[in-house]
Amino acid sequence: MKKGMLATIGAAALSLGLLCGCGATTESVVEKMFDEAAESFACTVEMDVDGSAGVSGFNVDFGLSGTADMEVDNNDADAPAYHMLADIKASAMGSSEKVKTEAYVITENNNVKTYTLDPDSDEWTLTEVPVEENPLDSKSRKKMISELKDVLGEAQLQKKAEKIGSESCHVLKLNTTADAFKGIVKIAMDAVDDKTKEEIEDAGVDLDKITDYLSFITIDATIYASQKTGRCVQLDVNLGESDFAGLIKKVSKDFGSMADGLGVDMSSVKLEFDKLSFSVMFSDWDDVKVKIPKDVEENARNSGGIDLPIDPEPIDPDPIDPEPEPEPEPEPQTGLSPNRDGSYTLYDYYGNPVVDVYEPNGFEIDSSSSEDFMSFWDDDWNYVSVYVSSMNNWDNVLNNGESHKEDGYEYFLLEGDGDNVSMMVDLGFLYDGEVVYAAVEGDYDKDAGDFVYPSYYITWKIDEDHWVQVTISSGLCDSWDDPGQFEDFFDQMFH
DSSP: OHHHHHHHHHHHHHHHTTOBOOOSSHHHHHHHHTSSOOSEEEEEEEEEEEEEEEETTEEEEEEEEEEEEEEEEOSSTTSOEEEEEEEEEEEETTEEEEEEEEEEEEEETTEEEEEEEETTTTEEEEEEEEOOOOSSOHHHHHHHHHHHHHHHTTSEEOSSOEEETTEEEEEEEEEEEGGGGHHHHHHHHHHSOHHHHHHHHHTTOOGGGGGGGGGGOEEEEEEEEETTTOBEEEEEEEOTTOOHHHHHHHHHHHHHHHHHHTTOOGGGOEEEEEEEEEEEEEEOTTOOOOOOOHHHHHHOEEOOOSOOOOOOOOOOSSOOOOOOOOOOOOOOOOSOOOOTTSOEEEEOTTSOEEEEEOOOTTOEEOTTOBTTEEEEEOTTOOEEEEEEEOOOHHHHHHHHSEEEEETTEEEEEEEOSTTEEEEEEEEEEEETTEEEEEEEEEEEETTTTEEEEEEEEEEEEOSSSOEEEEEEOHHHHTTOOSTHHHHHHHHHHHO
16 A cells, blocks of 8 residues: 555656646646646745644644755656655644654665655665556546646636746636545546555545545645746645534544544544645756765665565474463553553653653553653543643743632633633642642633633643643543542642
């Protein structure tokens, strides 16, 4: 499946190279885009994603921004080559990380060789897989181009040209939904081999329903085509106005039984985006040659990828089956080693030990837990996670929020963008000399006087730059009617 997808991705990347333009009408600009395919080109992709996702009241804000520079070399159709350099910043749950990576892909001796730079070790690795036939044959590619022409033909040619860099450009604006690309998606799906289709369907995905979700995705695209050369200079796409609530409702209807089996309440799932856009800037048409640097080839560590013959083990002509030993009770497979007292040591992003964490009563550590992010589940699907945050969002609430006192408790209230509200309540006890707070944030419905899809936390400042933050599912917090229950739960986790 992975190998077939590689060929499809390569075809999709090269189809971008067909974008070129010049003319006085939408039709003539679009036609010129497909006059001739480019043998090579370079492009820079800039992305800007800012959103939040949640389930059962547990919400995560996330973001993705940065650039990816790519060179596509198809001068030799039998040996296409690619070079990619990406510098991405990802953020979630109050922390962020920058990732810079580089890769070369080249076809050689009927193998696809991928050289990848590990940003942590600064070492190159080499993976090889046999070349597979492109699932999109010539006829399919021509049909896709014809479909794409029809979609772009609905764009509006702007009266005024714009300058991008040194290029004067015609401007095409297209406002549509992904449903307009249904024909292209269907051609791509028909090209997938039977084995891959089986694997997809075995995973619970009905391929016949994929196109049903396209109408929920809104596409606002602007294409800048050079008046001089006809080539595409820039492509801007905004997907931020898509109906993700409707999409989730549709997915819930189609896959509700699968979600129920996993204990997920699809009606509580939400996905929202403040920003969801990207831009592609093209350059160096028919003037790119990708070569693997000599030092990369010589120093890359081969990580395999090709099945090699292995001598079989000799067969014992008269084997004796040993008595089976009783299997021990399986321990949670987390990759973490508990301390002697059963706790797990939580580290910050830089590998410094911060605090020991215990399993709360009735909870078990999740297999996805790591040294810097631990999560726990109980039998009722209540969820608890703990990590060290380097963000000072709670400092902001304490310093800039309104202070109130009620029933002997002091709390701080800070209104954010829109209906977003953050609140911190002094629980009246200390840990290691620092005040422990119960906190909640989310959209606040003033008419109902309650939070909508809130996130609940126990948090305290462990030093000048870090907060230890415990995220608690709303199902658990909603069952607590006494602030003292926060303290009891805290004592279970941190003794």
